[in-house]
Amino acid sequence: MRIDGIRTWRLRADLSEPFAFSQFEYARRETLLIEVSTDEGGAGWGEAYGPAAPAAAAINDFLAPMLVGLDPRDTESLWHFLYARTLDHGQKGTLLAAISALDIAFWDIKAQAAGMPLYRLLGAGYAESIPCYATGFYFGGSVPLEEKFEREARLYLADGFRAVKMKVGLGVERDAELVAAVRRAVGPRIRLMIDANHAYDPVAAAALARRVETQDIFWFEEPVSPLDIEGYLYVKRATSIPLAGGECEHTRFGFEPLLRRRAVDFVQPDLCACGGISEGLKIATLASVYNIHATPHAWGSAVGQAAALHFYAARPRHPASLTAEDKMIECDRTENPFRTAIVKTPVRFERGAWYLPQTPGLGIEIDRSALENFQL
Ligand SMILES: [Mg+2]
Incomplete structure (x- = not known):
């Protein structure tokens, strides 16, 4: 099984009423979902927490091109591969959110391939x-x-x-x-x-x-x-x-x-x-x-x-x-x-x-x- 595409979905929805917590106010929700597709026709989904635009850029412009052709079920190897490629530039924050989204999608695919719920x-x-x-x-x-x-x-x-x-x-x-x-x-x-x-x-x-x-x-x-x-x-x-x-x-x-x-x-x-x-x-x-x-x-x-x-x-x-x-x-x-x-x-x-x-x-x-x- 090989990864043949990674698509990012930047989502935004205005809220009917804004709400706030101690740091800032939310007037809308935003998130980044990713869809990893394979040569066998399936797709896995992941999500990045935090601002959607920089996580999308990290995936589209940096990480995704390295992943095409690799087997998404190799979750441990892929995690270390991605982390090693980003360690010098971002040990926390957006790059980790991007890796998180990819890793979740890989696990989704792996569990689907195994015919089992992920847990x-x-x-x-x-x-x-x-x-x-x-x-x-x-x-x-x-x-x-x-x-x-x-x-x-x-x-x-x-x-x-x-x-x-x-x-x-x-x-x-x-x-x-x-x-x-x-x-x-x-x-x-x-x-x-x-x-x-x-x-x-x-x-x-x-x-x-x-x-x-x-x-x-x-x-x-x-x-x-x-x-x-x-x-x-x-x-x-x-x-x-x-x-x-x-x-x-x-x-x-x-x-x-x-x-x-x-x-x-x-x-x-x-x-x-x-x-x-x-x-x-x-x-x-x-x-x-x-x-x-x-x-x-x-x-x-x-x-x-x-x-x-x-x-x-x-x-x-x-x-x-x-x-x-x-x-x-x-x-x-x-x-x-x-x-x-x-x-x-x-x-x-x-x-x-x-x-x-x-x-x-x-x-x-x-x-x-x-x-x-x-x-x-
Ligand atoms: Mg909390």
Whole structure:
């Protein structure tokens, strides 16, 4: 089997209402999908996290020409080939997102060729579904945030979620008020996580953590800059709330110090950024050495979402015990037509859980005519 073409699809969709988090506002969603075709007629799909244009350029103008004629099932060799060709110029960021998209597409093809859903090819036994947590409670809109968040909380509870994640980063005082409001709205039994998207310095992050400790916070995500491991450790010393992070990190080399120093209690590689399935597996294995739970960050289209699900389904229990498995995967609830409108059958979501696609490969069927509606 040989790669005979790699096509990039830059997608854009305007949102009905903009939303914001601590770093910037989204008025539209954009993503980059890639389609790898082979001389045997099949196609595999991948996605790059982050700005679509530079990732598309990295693939079209640099990486894709090197790949034509190679066997896409050689995932490990191809990953190292691509990484070696980019190491001198970009060990993180866009080039890794581009490699991630290619790697996911190669795994999609490999699993289709094997006639297995990807998670089975990765070595997992049959799995039906994975419980997820709702990612929402963003800023923006014309309604006061307390009111908006109360409404959202009701929706998530009605959808069967047992865990929710809210944004923070509006200043310690305001965050503390809003965390208390969301806790009141969801009640005491729902897991509540907070995510600052590195809005704070260590002193402010520690102050916020102490302020919300009484609200039973399951984790505090990206309290400080992803570059500031000492800052993570400072926050950890100041609070009993576990820390999470990793969505801005890439490759096992980037994750290693974060894990070795126990800067995070939950590590969150994004498969569409960290280096794809191949590298995500290595990061999760490395995390297991330090007894740290790897749970993927997932904010993309149906392609990225399926990649995260298959990857996570193939991770072993952590830690091993007789009690029920406590896996929990991210479920972005912000407006994103690329989760549903570009596939013939969206990944099934029911009562707070994602159901694993059971057809070969990623198990999603892309609707090309729908893609064209969003293509730039
Ligand atoms: Mg986050």
